[in-house]
Amino acid sequence: MLMPREAPAASRPDEVPAGSRVRCPGGMTLSWHSHPGSYATLVIAGGYVEAGDFGRTTVLPGDVLMHGDLDAHSNRFSRTDTELLNLPLAWIATAGPSAKFRALDPDLIARTAERDRRHAAELLLEQLEASSSLEFVDWPDLLAQALQSDPRMPIGEWAAMNRLSPATVSRGFFAAFGITPQAYRRRQRARMAIDALGATTLPLAALAAELGFCDQAQMTRDVGWLSGRTPRAWRQGQKATRIRAR
Numbered sequence: 001m002l003m004p005r006e007a008p009a010a011s012r013p014d015e016v017p018a019g020s021r022v023r024c025p026g027g028m029t030l031s032w033h034s035h036p037g038s039y040a041t042l043v044i045a046g047g048y049v050e051a052g053d054f055g056r057t058t059v060l061p062g063d064v065l066m067h068g069d070l071d072a073h074s075n076r077f078s079r080t081d082t083e084l085l086n087l088p089l090a091w092i093a094t095a096g097p098s099a100k101f102r103a104l105d106p107d108l109i110a111r112t113a114e115r116d117r118r119h120a121a122e123l124l125l126e127q128l129e130a131s132s133s134l135e136f137v138d139w140p141d142l143l144a145q146a147l148q149s150d151p152r153m154p155i156g157e158w159a160a161m162n163r164l165s166p167a168t169v170s171r172g173f174f175a176a177f178g179i180t181p182q183a184y185r186r187r188q189r190a191r192m193a194i195d196a197l198g199a200t201t202l203p204l205a206a207l208a209a210e211l212g213f214c215d216q217a218q219m220t221r222d223v224g225w226l227s228g229r230t231p232r233a234w235r236q237g238q239k240a241t242r243i244r245a246r
Contacts, residue, residue, distance in 0.1 A: 021110070024048070024075075024082045032179050034072040038089040040124055041065045042103060044110055046082025048075050051177040053187060055144050056136040057100055063131060064101040064124065070191065070227055074178035085110055087121040101128040140176035143169065144184065151188035152212030155181050190226040193219055197231055198238035204231055 021044070047060040052073025059065055066089075067073075087109075103109055104127040113120035135141070139162060146158055159169045173181040193211055200207060208219035216231075223231050 021083060021085050021113070024077050024084070026077060026079045026081050028075075028077045029178075030075040032072050032074050034070070035067065035086065036069075038069050039067055040087045040089060040121065041067065042085045042087065042106055042109060042124065044083040044085060044106065046078050046080050046084075048077040048082055050075050051179075053191065054099075054148065056141055056176065058135075059100070062103055062106045064103050064128060066099045066101070070194070072187070085113055085120075087113065087117055087124060089121055089125075100131045102131050103127050104129060136176075138176065139164065140173045143173060143181060144177065147181070147185045147188050151185050151192055153185075155185065186222055187226060189213070190219075190222040193223050193231065194227065194234055197235045204235075207231075 043059050043061050043063045045061055047058065049056060049058050050065060050073050053071050103124060109120050109124050112123055143158060146153055155169065156166055159166050169181060177184060189211060196207060205216040208216045213219040220230055
């Protein structure tokens with residue numbers, strides 16, 4: 001059983017350094033935000049709904065959410081206070097999308113983090129097991145899944161196919177995810193571009209056209225907006241990483 005120790009002072013998880021225990025007041029809502037670097041969140045007490053780049057999920061005590069370097073999300077906390085632990089994973093190879101797991105012994109991980117957060121993160125990764133909890137399946141979630149699969153898809157076309165008005169889609173998606181469907185699609189397309197930059201040698205202009213950007217300039221703006229780096233810088237960095245790995 002997960003037994004919280006002395007609760008830390010209430011704070012915003014997006015303002016606390018990774019490795020710290022955080023107490024979030026019941027009913028608090030956090031708009032879209034991100035944390036620097038890859039990290040894992042272990043829920044110690046309470047719970048919340050997270051809506052992010054990879055959909056919506058409810059997390060409860062013992063649940064673990066893994067977040068990649070570019071991930072962002074919003075949080076809606078339960079009525080009771082929530083205590084969680086963010087563990088940085090910068091020293092561990094953690095690539096890929098966000099994922100949800102269960103920790104076999106969360107109390108041990110929380111106690112270990114008080115002494116050595118790196119050891120706690122390594123222990124956490126050794127203990128992970130798949131989570132079987134149900135996820136959200138409302139139409140905003142189906143739209144999010146569709147945009148994750150193909151961010152080139154016109155939102156108006158999806159709305160018409162599902163017999164929803166554009167206004168309903170805009171309001172409903174924002175209510176569920178805390179971000180407009182247009183902004184969500186922009187994030188997904190920029191992420192797709194970053195992934196493609198390391199997987200193809202296509203000229204940047206040709207890649208932009210293939211991914212549905214108006215032109216190379218738009219791809220450069222969106223990738224920079226999401227990551228703070230240009231497509232050219234991403235491609236050079238990924239090439240350097242491959243060379244070092246040989």
